[in-house]
Every structure is written in structure tokens, then in C-alpha cells.
Amino acid sequence: MTEPADGPGSKRRKVRKGTQSCWECKRRKVRCIFASAAETICNNCRRRGTVCISQEHADCPVPSASSEVEARLGRPATFLSQRRTITPNKHEVLANDLIATWPSQAELDIIYTLPVGLSMYLHCVICSSFSRTMGHNPLSPREMLQLPPPGSHPVLIARKLLVLGTFLQSAPPSSIEALGGFSTCYHDIMSRVVDRATRLVNTNEDLNGSVEGIECIMLEAMYHNYAGNLHRAWMAVHRAAAIVQIMGLHRGLISPCLKILEPETRAAFNPDTICLHLVVMDRYLSLMLGLPPTSLEARFATPTALEKCDPIDRMQRIHCVISGRILQRSNADVNNLAITQDIDRLLQKAAAEMPPKWWLVPTFDSDKGDGEILFHDTVRLMEQFWHYHLVIRLHLPYMLCSSSDRRYDASKSTVVTSSREILSRYVAFRTYNPAHFYCRGCDFLAFVATTVLCLVHIDSHSEDQKEYDTSPFNALAHSRLSDCGxxxxxxxxxxxxxxxxxxxxxxxxxxLIQQLLTIEANSANGTIYSTQSSSSDDDDIGCGGKLTNGGKGLNVHIPYFGTIKFEHGSISSQPPGLMDIPAAGDWELQGVDVALFDSLFRGTSIPDVDEEATWAQWVDMSDRNRL
Incomplete structure (x- = not known):
């Protein structure tokens, strides 16, 4: 008898009559499809990089990774076979799909020349605090952008892809343009690696149940937040929060069964810190979008926890508490000035955590050439942005109240000052860093500040303001030109x-900003505009607006506030009372911090908190310590 055509020693397996699928599809129990009759490789094998062997021939196990992966990595041809020998696990094909997205060695050599941006520091902050991260220099791009060793879990490879994406996202445009031809494809690389990691790992319930899996989702949220995709960032944060709660990390406990893939992660991991960063990002995004926050518990706001923090971490936690109070504020709370004044005092206490010079506008001196200084300046700027925005959001409901009611004068003056503070910092930051794909949240903050500043100037031009010589708006005439500038x-x-x-x-x-400036200029020249507020339409999500009245008017939507209407040709007749703001309080926050502040404001009890360690005692103690 002659040897089979497939070679000596090969043993044929029985094949059902009429079968045309390949052995690989048979093993995977999937349908074997060919793009055309002339194709010799099925679609599934072509996509996976596996060898397509028809069942007409013997089943010879062949390495499943494509030579394209080896070429992109610039590694020896034996790499993937070695990897298979070390870890023959079920995630091998997925890992190869992720690795195939990694840039070629030639592209990496160009990427290594880019400066380290803020994202690399923020990557370190995910599982640690700002104060601890500020004392360490980041790795160089060459050290940072190395794939995990052969046999690594797909989550670790996905994390490296996300790190690469955020690294490219924060690269200054001037550095990208200096690279010549690479400048046309760096954004494609950035988008490709983030998309592949998100699709294959972050949305895979079988893979994201580890601490590193949560870190990957938080990197995804960070990436979308800085790209201005706030809705996608909000959804990613809520995915991560759900996993945190399933793993019990919100209770501050580290179970022996907790899945951690790397010893380095276990050494640096703190469940309270990762929950803090999730809550901070969630409340920022929820406030910017008008969407409900998660019910993730906030264990970081107790007086004992605050006492152990460094000043910048303590300020961040107080800001998070205040944003939670604004998110759950009801109409009754807005009409109760005592509550507003109490929250305002907390904002002042938060600001006092940092020294006066810390509150100056960062210069972003490009001659310094120090990545750590850039990180400090940018973190400082972002915290300043958020502080002044919280001030605006706290006092914004009183901007359209009648000028004859002098109870709201302090709120109006405070909003004007905070709007200027935001715009001056926005101009400084965007002049230094005009990147189109980085820190886009500050663009929305600048839009809100511009809307508010235009609003107060328009109201100051109205006829009814002239009757009140002592109105705080009268002094705006001297600052109008610089504000408009x-x-x-x-x-x-x-x-x-x-x-x-x-x-x-x-x-x-x-x-929208162009129309706001046009309306303000027309108002200064005598054109009458009414400025009124109303509840938002159901389809209004996020900061934005639309032109009305044939382009003569404007509606501006601000989440958790409502819609401000600028209407042409009518006399302003805003009633003296407050408007009904959207019922943000319907989305109740289930956190220790809310209960803590309820105890301060309303005299209720605090669960799981020592009643003697009240917030007021902590404030007095912190004041004495600073003295």
C-alpha cells in the first residue's frame, strides 16, 4: 500500500461525507466560510492568522500566529512558538490579535522620540494618589512602551495598548509636526490601539474581572474624557464602577480571592484610592452631561480619612463631596440660601488647603523642559478649573434673579469673578497646548464661563439695571473691554x-460663542434682549445650544441647571423669584459623604462615622494646624 499524500506517518481522521470546512473551524465549532470559490484560506483563519487545512487532508497542528505579527514586532520567527511552549492557554489567539495592533519597530523608533506628556503621570495616578505620583519621575518612552513578556495575559497587553494610546494623545502638536510623514498616521495608530483594546478586552466580561481589568477601563475612560467624548467616558466609568462593586472594593476590603495579575499591581493597589478616582471622574462627567452618577460609596470623605491626606489630595476629596452635593441639590435646597452659603464656605476651606501662590495661573514655560514641572502645572490648572467651575455651578441659579433682590448680589459677583478665572487659565493652557485630542473637558468649562460672563454683561446693559446705582453689575463697565478680550x-x-x-x-x-459675543455687543449698543431660564428639553444632554429666531436669538443649555434663553427685541421681565431647576435631586447619591453633610446641614445621624468627629471639628482642627 502506498503512503498517503500528506506524508509518511500521518494518520487520517474520519471525515463525514460532503464536509468542506477546515480543521480549525471544526475545532472551534464555527461555520467555515470562504470569500470566493478561488480562495484557499477561509475567512476565520485569515482573520486569526491560523493555517487553514481542509478536512480532505490530515490535521497537522501548525502555529496559529501570522508572520505579520512577527514582522510588526521585529522579533525572531521563533518568538510565537516559544510563547506557545511557555503558556499554551485559551487566551493565546486573543493575545495575538492584540499584539498585531502594536506599531512596527520603525514606527516605535519614531514614537520613542516624543516627549512624555501628562497622560503618563495620570496613568500612574489611577491606583495611587496625586501627592505620591508627583514625587516620582515617569519612565522614558522606550522603557514605558514595551510589550509584556511572552505568555502574558491579554489584559496586560491591552493595558499597554491603552498606555500607548494615551501617550500619543498627549503629545504636543509641535512635536508631532516635527516628525514629518509620521504626523499623518500617528492619530490612526492612537485610535487603532485604543479601539482594539476596548473591543477585545474592556467589554469582555470574562476578562475584566481583575484589578488590571478595572485599570484598563479607567484608562479607556481617561482617553475618551481627554478626547472630549464625555458620553463614552461616562459609560466606561459606570462599567468600571459596576465591576468594583461586584468585587467588593467599595467596602475597602481586599479579599484573598481578589484577582490581581501582576505582583507590582498588588504592591501598589489601594481599593479606596481606585474608588476615589472613579467617583471623582464620575461626578465630573455626570455634572457636565446632566446624567445620573453611580451609587458607588464614597468612603474617602470621613474626617478621619481627610486628616491622613496631603493638602492637594484633601482638596480633591472636598471638591468631590461638593460636586456630589450640587448633583443631588433640589429646588428646595436652591431656594435655601443657608445651604448655598454652607457649601460656599466648604469651597473656601478647600481652596485654603493650598498656599496663595498655588492659585496663580501656571505659566507653562516651554523653556523649562521638565516633564515633572509640566505635570505639576497641569494638575494644578485642572484642579483650579474644577474649583472655579464648582463655584459657578453653585451660584448660577441666582444669576437671573431680579436685581432689586439684594440677597443674591454676592452670588452674582462671585460667578463673575470665577468666570474670569476660568477664561484666563483656558487662554494660558490652550496657548501652550492647542492639541485637538487632549483635555477637551476644559473647552466645555470655558464655554460655560463665557456664557455666564456674557449673561452678566447683557443684563448690565439693560434699562432696568440703571435704576440700581449700587448694583454689583454697575462696576462691570470698567472691566467690559478686558472681559470681551x-x-x-x-x-x-x-x-x-x-x-x-x-x-x-x-x-x-x-x-455659539460667536453668537453670544454678537448679542453682548448689540446689547452694549442699545439693542434690548431678554434673558430668561427654563427647564431643559428631554433631548438636551451635555453643554451646548442652538440659534433661535432666525439667528437673532440663542438658547444655551447647561446640565443640572437648565436652558438660558437670549431673545431679541423684548424687554427683560425675569420674575424676581428663582426658576425651577431640573430635579437633579431625583437621582439620589448613595454615599457616606451625603450622609455626612446631611448631618452637618440637617442634624441627621451619620452611619459608620464617629459622631464626635464631625466635619465642623475637622475644619476647626485643620485651621489650628495651619496656624
């Missing part, structure tokens, strides 16, 4: 980003 500079920055034709955020916001 900052707003015009803000518009210039957004219009320059919109000229690319691909920047959705600046393309959406710049026409």
Missing part, C-alpha cells in the same frame, strides 16, 4: 481648532 481670545482658539474640519467640539461650540 478674553472671550474673543477664547473664540479665536476654538475657531482655530475648528478649521481642521474634524473637530466636532470646537465646531459645535465656536458658533
Amino acid at each position: 478674553m472671550m474673543e481670545r477664547t473664540l479665536d482658539i476654538m475657531q482655530s481648532m475648528a478649521r481642521t474640519g474634524t473637530d466636532e467640539i470646537s465646531s459645535r461650540l465656536s458658533p
Whole structure:
């Protein structure tokens, strides 16, 4: 008898008559499909990089990784076979799919020349505090952007892809442009690696049940947040929060059964810190979008926890508590000025955690050439942005109250000052870092500040303001030109980003700012406008607006506040009372911090908190310590 055509020693397996699928599809129990009759490799094997062997021939096990992966990595041909020998696990094909997205060695050599941006520091912050991260220099790009060793879990490979994506996201445009031809493809690489990690790992319930899996989702949320995709960031944060609760990390416990893939992660992991960063990001995104926050418990706001923090970490935690109070504020709370004044005092206490010079506008001196200084300046700026935005959101409901009611004068003056503070920092930051794909949340903060500053100037031009010589708005005449200059500079920055034709955020916001400035200028020249507020439409999500009355009027939507209407040709007749803000309080926050503040404001009990260690005692203690 002659040897089979497949070679000596090969043993044929029985094949059902009429079978045409390959052995690989048979093993995977999937349908074997060929793109055309002339194709010799099925679609599944082509996609996975596996060898397609028809069942007409003997089943010879062949390495499943494609030579393309080996070529992209610049590794010897034996790499994947070695990897298979070390760890023959079920995640091998998935790991190969992730590795196939990694840039080629030639592309990496170019990427290594880019400066380390803020994202690398923020990556370290995910499982640690700001104060601890600030004392350590990040790794170099070459050290940082190395794939995990052969046999690593797919989650660790996905994490490295996300680190690469955030690294490219934070690269200054000037550095990208200096690379010549690479400047046309770096964004494609950035988007590709993040998309592959998100699709194959972050949304896979079988893979994200580890601490590193949560870290991957938080990196995804960070990436989308800085790209201005706030809705996708919000959804990612809520996915991570759900996993945190399933794993019991919100209770501050580390179970022996907790899945941690790397010893380095276990050494640095703190469940309270990761929950803190999730809550901070969630409340920021919820406030910016008008969506409900998670029910993740906030264990970080107790007086005992605050006492153990460094000043910047303590300020961040107080800001998180205040944002939670604003999110759950009801109409009754807004009409109770005592509550507003109490929260305002907490904002002042938060600001006092840092020394006066810390509150100066960062200079972003490009001659310093120090990544750590850049990180300190940027973190400082972002915390300043958030502080002044919380001040605006706290006092914004009183902006459209009648000027004859002097109870709201302090709120109006405070909002004007905070709006200027935000715009001056926005101009400084965007002048230094005009990246189209980085820190886009500050563009929305600048839009809100511009809206508020235009609103107060328009109201100051109205006829009824002239009757009140002692109105705080009367002093605006002396600062109008400088205020308009900052707003015009803000518009210039957004219009320059919109000229690319691909920047959705600046393309959406710049026409609204242009119309706001036009209305303010017309109002200064005597045109009458009414400024009123109303509840938002159901389809209003996030900061934005639309032109009305044939382009003569404007509606601006601010989440958790409502819609401000600028209408042409009518006399302003805003009633003296407060408007009904959206019922944000319907989305109750289930956290220790809310109960803590309820105890301070309403005299209720605090669960799991020593009643003697009240917030007021902590405030007094912190004041004495500073003295």
C-alpha cells in the first residue's frame, strides 16, 4: 500500500461525507466560510492568522500566529512558538490579535522620540494618589512602551495598548509636526490601539474581572474624557464602577480571592484610592452631561480619612463631596440660601488647603523642559478649573434673579469673578497646548464661563439695571473691554481648532460663542434682549445650544441647571423669584459623604462615622494646624 499524500506517518481522521470546512473551524465549532470559490484560506483563519487545512487532508497542528505579527514586532520567527511552549492557554489567539495592533519597530523608533506628556503621570495616578505620583519621575518612552513578556495575559497587553494610546494623545502638536510623514498616521495608530483594546478586552466580561481589568477601563475612560467624548467616558466609568462593586472594593476590603495579575499591581493597589478616582471622574462627567452618577460609596470623605491626606489630595476629596452635593441639590435646597452659603464656605476651606501662590495661573514655560514641572502645572490648572467651575455651578441659579433682590448680589459677583478665572487659565493652557485630542473637558468649562460672563454683561446693559446705582453689575463697565478680550481670545482658539474640519467640539461650540459675543455687543449698543431660564428639553444632554429666531436669538443649555434663553427685541421681565431647576435631586447619591453633610446641614445621624468627629471639628482642627 502506498503512503498517503500528506506524508509518511500521518494518520487520517474520519471525515463525514460532503464536509468542506477546515480543521480549525471544526475545532472551534464555527461555520467555515470562504470569500470566493478561488480562495484557499477561509475567512476565520485569515482573520486569526491560523493555517487553514481542509478536512480532505490530515490535521497537522501548525502555529496559529501570522508572520505579520512577527514582522510588526521585529522579533525572531521563533518568538510565537516559544510563547506557545511557555503558556499554551485559551487566551493565546486573543493575545495575538492584540499584539498585531502594536506599531512596527520603525514606527516605535519614531514614537520613542516624543516627549512624555501628562497622560503618563495620570496613568500612574489611577491606583495611587496625586501627592505620591508627583514625587516620582515617569519612565522614558522606550522603557514605558514595551510589550509584556511572552505568555502574558491579554489584559496586560491591552493595558499597554491603552498606555500607548494615551501617550500619543498627549503629545504636543509641535512635536508631532516635527516628525514629518509620521504626523499623518500617528492619530490612526492612537485610535487603532485604543479601539482594539476596548473591543477585545474592556467589554469582555470574562476578562475584566481583575484589578488590571478595572485599570484598563479607567484608562479607556481617561482617553475618551481627554478626547472630549464625555458620553463614552461616562459609560466606561459606570462599567468600571459596576465591576468594583461586584468585587467588593467599595467596602475597602481586599479579599484573598481578589484577582490581581501582576505582583507590582498588588504592591501598589489601594481599593479606596481606585474608588476615589472613579467617583471623582464620575461626578465630573455626570455634572457636565446632566446624567445620573453611580451609587458607588464614597468612603474617602470621613474626617478621619481627610486628616491622613496631603493638602492637594484633601482638596480633591472636598471638591468631590461638593460636586456630589450640587448633583443631588433640589429646588428646595436652591431656594435655601443657608445651604448655598454652607457649601460656599466648604469651597473656601478647600481652596485654603493650598498656599496663595498655588492659585496663580501656571505659566507653562516651554523653556523649562521638565516633564515633572509640566505635570505639576497641569494638575494644578485642572484642579483650579474644577474649583472655579464648582463655584459657578453653585451660584448660577441666582444669576437671573431680579436685581432689586439684594440677597443674591454676592452670588452674582462671585460667578463673575470665577468666570474670569476660568477664561484666563483656558487662554494660558490652550496657548501652550492647542492639541485637538487632549483635555477637551476644559473647552466645555470655558464655554460655560463665557456664557455666564456674557449673561452678566447683557443684563448690565439693560434699562432696568440703571435704576440700581449700587448694583454689583454697575462696576462691570470698567472691566467690559478686558472681559470681551478674553472671550474673543477664547473664540479665536476654538475657531482655530475648528478649521481642521474634524473637530466636532470646537465646531459645535465656536458658533455659539460667536453668537453670544454678537448679542453682548448689540446689547452694549442699545439693542434690548431678554434673558430668561427654563427647564431643559428631554433631548438636551451635555453643554451646548442652538440659534433661535432666525439667528437673532440663542438658547444655551447647561446640565443640572437648565436652558438660558437670549431673545431679541423684548424687554427683560425675569420674575424676581428663582426658576425651577431640573430635579437633579431625583437621582439620589448613595454615599457616606451625603450622609455626612446631611448631618452637618440637617442634624441627621451619620452611619459608620464617629459622631464626635464631625466635619465642623475637622475644619476647626485643620485651621489650628495651619496656624
